[in-house]
Amino acid sequence: MRGVEQASTEDHDHQPIDLDRLRRTAESVLRGNWSGDHMVPSRTLYPHQWSWDAAFISIGLAHVAPDRAWRDLRSLFTAQWPDGRVPHIVFDPGVSEKDYFPGPAFWDVPPLPGGPSHIRTTGIVQPPVHALAARMIHAVAPDAEELRWLYPRLVAQQEYLLKQRDAGGAGLASIVHPWESGLDNSPSWDDALAQLPADVRVLDRYQRRDVQVSVATHRPTNADYARYIALAASYRDNGYQDFDLLDRHGFVVECPAFNALTADAELALAEIAQIVGADPGPHRERAAEITQTMVERLFDPETGLFHTFDVRTGRRSKARCVNGLMPLILPGLPTEIAASLAAEAASERFGLRPLPVPSYDRTAPDFDPLRYWRGPVWINVNWLLRRGFDGHGYAAEAETLRQAMLSLVDRSGCFEYFDPTTGAGIGTPEFSWTAALVLDLLERA
Numbered sequence: 047m048r049g050v051e052q053a054s055t056e057d058h059d060h061q062p063i064d065l066d067r068l069r070r071t072a073e074s075v076l077r078g079n080w081s082g083d084h085m086v087p088s089r090t091l092y093p094h095q096w097s098w099d100a101a102f103i104s105i106g107l108a109h110v111a112p113d114r115a116w117r118d119l120r121s122l123f124t125a126q127w128p129d130g131r132v133p134h135i136v137f138d139p140g141v142s143e144k145d146y147f148p149g150p151a152f153w154d155v156p157p158l159p160g161g162p163s164h165i166r167t168t169g170i171v172q173p174p175v176h177a178l179a180a181r182m183i184h185a186v187a188p189d190a191e192e193l194r195w196l197y198p199r200l201v202a203q204q205e206y207l208l209k210q211r212d213a214g215g216a217g218l219a220s221i222v223h224p225w226e227s228g229l230d231n232s233p234s235w236d237d238a239l240a241q242l243p244a245d246v247r248v249l250d251r252y253q254r255r256d257v258q259v260s261v262a263t264h265r266p267t268n269a270d271y272a273r274y275i276a277l278a279a280s281y282r283d284n285g286y287q288d289f290d291l292l293d294r295h296g297f298v299v300e301c302p303a304f305n306a307l308t309a310d311a312e313l314a315l316a317e318i319a320q321i322v323g324a325d326p327g328p329h330r331e332r333a334a335e336i337t338q339t340m341v342e343r344l345f346d347p348e349t350g351l352f353h354t355f356d357v358r359t360g361r362r363s364k365a366r367c368v369n370g371l372m373p374l375i376l377p378g379l380p381t382e383i384a385a386s387l388a389a390e391a392a393s394e395r396f397g398l399r400p401l402p403v404p405s406y407d408r409t410a411p412d413f414d415p416l417r418y419w420r421g422p423v424w425i426n427v428n429w430l431l432r433r434g435f436d437g438h439g440y441a442a443e444a445e446t447l448r449q450a451m452l453s454l455v456d457r458s459g460c461f462e463y464f465d466p467t468t469g470a471g472i473g474t475p476e477f478s479w480t481a482a483l484v485l486d487l488l489e490r491a
């Protein structure tokens with residue numbers, strides 16, 4: 047697909063999208079952020095390798111540099127823990143401790159037993175988008191050897207999440223830190239976090255790096271950041287153990303997006319299993335079980351979308367956030383629930399155009415167009431939603447969303463996130479997953 051594509055007529059400025067320019071810009075961002083054996087999300091704000099970023103990035107990279115796509119996943123899984131967890135950050139030993147906080151000294155994870163001694167990681171996880179990434183890279187640049195290497199590792203990742211992290215006992219994975227959701231500062235966590243003290247004195251001991259390299263009002267508040275640090279320190283001080291989480295840890299929550307991606311990973315693994323000669327059946331069964339449990343436990347018929355469930359209190363959050371729409375990616379979702387999510391996504395609370403879906407309900411009194419995951423538009427969740435629309439037969443909505451994303455990035459650049467009222471780019475510029483997913487969207491005309 048080359049040339050100029052007419053954007054949706056409802057496009058903000060009715061500007062045609064310059065596809066060639068967009069492609070060149072995205073490719074140049076990915077060239078600039080490649081670090082030898084992995085991609086950094088951003089040179090300034092995020093100078094290491096992040097887990098779910100690597101998955102989104104490799105999906106787009108497959109179209110232009112498939113060797114790097116496979117390499118990115120391999121680098122990440124080389125740092126997998128013996129218990130199967132895939133760490134949310136793999137630290138680059140060449141980057142100074144002061145260039146990202148909290149860095150390896152804070153997390154204090156010993157070298158992996160039997161692994162390369164220079165590898166340092168965090169001890170928390172992020173959503174498992176990697177099986178999907180492996181399946182998608184293979185579709186563009188088949189490499190059965192890479193798939194065979196990854197398959198047992200992807201299975202171990204799922205087993206960790208579905209066994210060690212089933213703190214609620216219902217068959218869903220719990221997260222122990224908002225950072226594990228990837229939607230770090232989402233209002234989804236407000237109720238659970240409100241039960242924890244916000245002792246900002248913890249920040250006297252540490253220097254926040256994010257507010258030195260980004261605009262403070264676009265980042266989490268000090269009160270939230272203090273809670274993040276206290277929670278991470280608590281999990282670390284318990285040796286990153288997952289038994290008795292409800293007694294030992296202050297934040298144990300089931301997220302609809304995290305669990306939808308876990309079920310989606312089982313579906314991708316079923317396809318990978320067929321290629322590598324393993325049994326796809328158990329993967330399909332697990333995907334169906336997770337989907338059904340999510341419907342029973344996380345769906346609220348009154349709001350028409352999914353909500354996070356606080357396992358410690360047994361309460362569902364009332365906040366309407368983008369993670370509540372994400373189960374649309376599951377093909378096994380009952381038709382009427384898929385229809386409810388599709389209607390909610392297109393409603394005035396979210397909306398598919400002229401700008402893509404924001405991270406939080408536009409009509410909520412605390413909707414914040416600038417602060418990180420509390421309103422702004424993010425490309426990765428919209429890319430997932432587009433897939434969901436497509437998978438459930440909503441072809442027009444899928445195309446509307448695709449156009450809205452391309453138009454936004456063409457107009458504003460490959461930013462980390464975007465103001466949902468003006469479309470202005472915010473957060474860090476030259477952000478890898480925005481660039482990578484644009485490359486994938488360009489292939490989906």
Ligand code: 2M8
Binds near residue numbers: 227
């Ligand atoms: C953001 O999270 C990191 C912590 O993991 C941070 O704020 O420092 C989130 O947007 C997360 O989803 C993303 O993976 C990460 C790197 O892009 O940045």
